[in-house]
Amino acid sequence: MSAVRKVLDTMLWYARELVGETEYDRYCERHRRHHPKAPVPTRREFHRIRTLQRECEAPGRCC
């Protein structure tokens, strides 16, 4: 049972990393390290800013 859980956890970890879901957590962690006093943006705010940035960069996809 625990072996199955472990595999599922690994898969979830991989999937979350792959699609960049952990980006926000990483950003917060870094933000707190560098600016401990400043408030951290909410998940919603963070993703708004990120999509706005993505608007200006060419997507890297291939044939």
Place this chain on the structure above:
Amino acid sequence: MPTSALPESGHRAPEKSRMRSFALWAAVALLGATGWGVIALARGEEISAVWLVMAALGSYAIAYRFYSRFIARRVLEVDDTRATPAERLEDGVDYHPTDRRVLFGHHFAAIAGAGPLVGPVLAAQMGYLPGTIWIVAGVIFGGAVQDMIVLFLSMRRDGKSLGQMARDEIGKVGGAAALIGVFAIMIILLAVLAMVVVNALAESAWGTFSVTMTIPIALFMGFYLRYLRPGRVVETSVIGVGLLLLAILGGGWIQDSSLAEYFVWSPETLVFCLVGYGFVASVLPVWMLLAPRDYLSTFMKVGTIALMALGVVIAAPALKAESVTDFASNGAGPVFAGSLFPFLFITIACGALSGFHALVSSGTTPKLIQKESQVRMIGYGSMLTESFVAVMALIAACVLEPGLFYAMNSPAALLGPTVETASAAVKGLGFTITPDQLTAAAKAVEEQTLVGRSGGAPTLAVGMSEIFSGVFGGAALKAFWYHFAIMFEALFILTTVDAGTRVGRFMLQDMLGNVWKPIGRVTWKPGIWITSGLVVGAWGYFLYAGVTDPLGGIKQLFPLFGIANQLLAAVALAVTTTMLIKAGKLRWAWVTGVPLVWDVAVTFTAGWQKIFSGNPKIGFFAQREAYADAIDAGKLLPGATNMDDMHTIVLNNTVDGVIMAIFLLLVLIVLVNCAAVCVRALRSTEPLPTTEAPYVESRIDLPAQRSDDTLVGTGS
């Protein structure tokens, strides 16, 4: 919340494991050699696809272990004490040291597309042997090397793009030629891939419905991610994939209902829909359509490819195709014209060597690498995986009865309108399939007909349904798997179409911005609309011309696509070779130099034949002349049903021939420029100034990864 970092299960191998590792690699080599041996020695009898898989995997393992390590150590001299841009410039978003397994997945998802699925299917015309040899050898010595070295060079320059590197290293003229070349190549690529979708969906209610549904599904995901559950990508994607499977099932239901007629679209209608879609996708905010589609695509990609590998190994289908067909030597194949050299290499394209990967390898990936030595796994390893996808596509095509393969992939002009004429035409090619068998094959996958369904996607889908239904669900699920495969390919391609249109738009804005400032601003709406319109207009023109081409658009345009892609690889390899020589590594320049020479030989021979060949089946201008002469004489030639068709053929051949010449010229400029820089570098008494970012010591200490030092040496 703790985020990342699963523990590395690394350990240092003790001295005595040397023997064990030697035994292991000897066994791997033996396995691969056995695979190749069986493939090469099979004469006349059907062999199992497992041998192909074994030969490929064995070769990949050896190449990865020895050749890629040799390149990393001797040629590139990777240095894990040197901080990567991800570490030096870390900003938590664009630059951050990423777990190598995650980055591998990232990079693979970015390079894998429809190319390696389509090319090998068409190349099956020459048999499975030449195709397999090129896919495996080409990737080991060409494609994977290019990806890895471009990735490394870009990483040493803080993630500069290939275009920027070309400008910095070889000068303005070569840089500009490379930039224009990339743009032009992009247009042809989008047109050809879009044509594959059109050919797969035309006259099929099931396919059209389920692929159309991907748009509302992506929109739903976009809104869900933005307003309901921001940032919960995995959850959203799982819902999306679920809806996607429902859409496939729903397509079957639509096909049998009275709604079917609303989803049976002609190829011309589909062209206008695709062009409209490309435009809208390029101007809409990314969160609405592009980003969610990307997530869907990633999950479907990884899932389906894993499923395919499993299917091939478990079902172990027998290959029905011949190992080498007569078309390999006589060049008279109906799917694409021309003989093995150079056209096999042009047709397979992305599965062995893809110029486009150089753009991805010099994009986001280099900004995320944790340690320099990981370019091996990420650059070389991802490309080996892509090549394996190409091998599986080739297997899927060779599992079909050859008669069915040619009935599906020959141009409509040859096959005629009915199953009877198609059966007769296939017989004329030297293969057999009865009209009843053709009807039965179409019925099994619940399509109106399979005759003349060229473009590669339907063939791959039939092959995949054959393999999958052998493992999961039996004959009852054949139609589901067929439409699953069609959906999967269309999803891939539509993702490329919207991403590619956007990339093209950015390039155009960048170029035009030099002439007129406002249009270069990426936030100025009219500028976005104008440039998006120009880009979709350009590929839309080629798409329309291809779809309405009386001689079969795939047959006419696919070589142009293949040559374009391989020419881009020539640019990338020329730039990397120049950079190696400039860095004083002349003795290792052959690593990219040999694939460069080969690639230039292939592309320029093919391009030359396409322009100057006197054979109207191969040369664009020869064909143009034949049809123009016939128009003057008031005659109709095969393929044309009226005078308008004749004029279309003349126009298409003129355009294609001119485009071909422009491509070759642009690449020639880059090559000459590179050669001049190389000569200058060799003549100079002191090394030319480097453009690398200066050395900074790395502070990242990885938990000891399995060290290569204890394994058997590379023999160098």
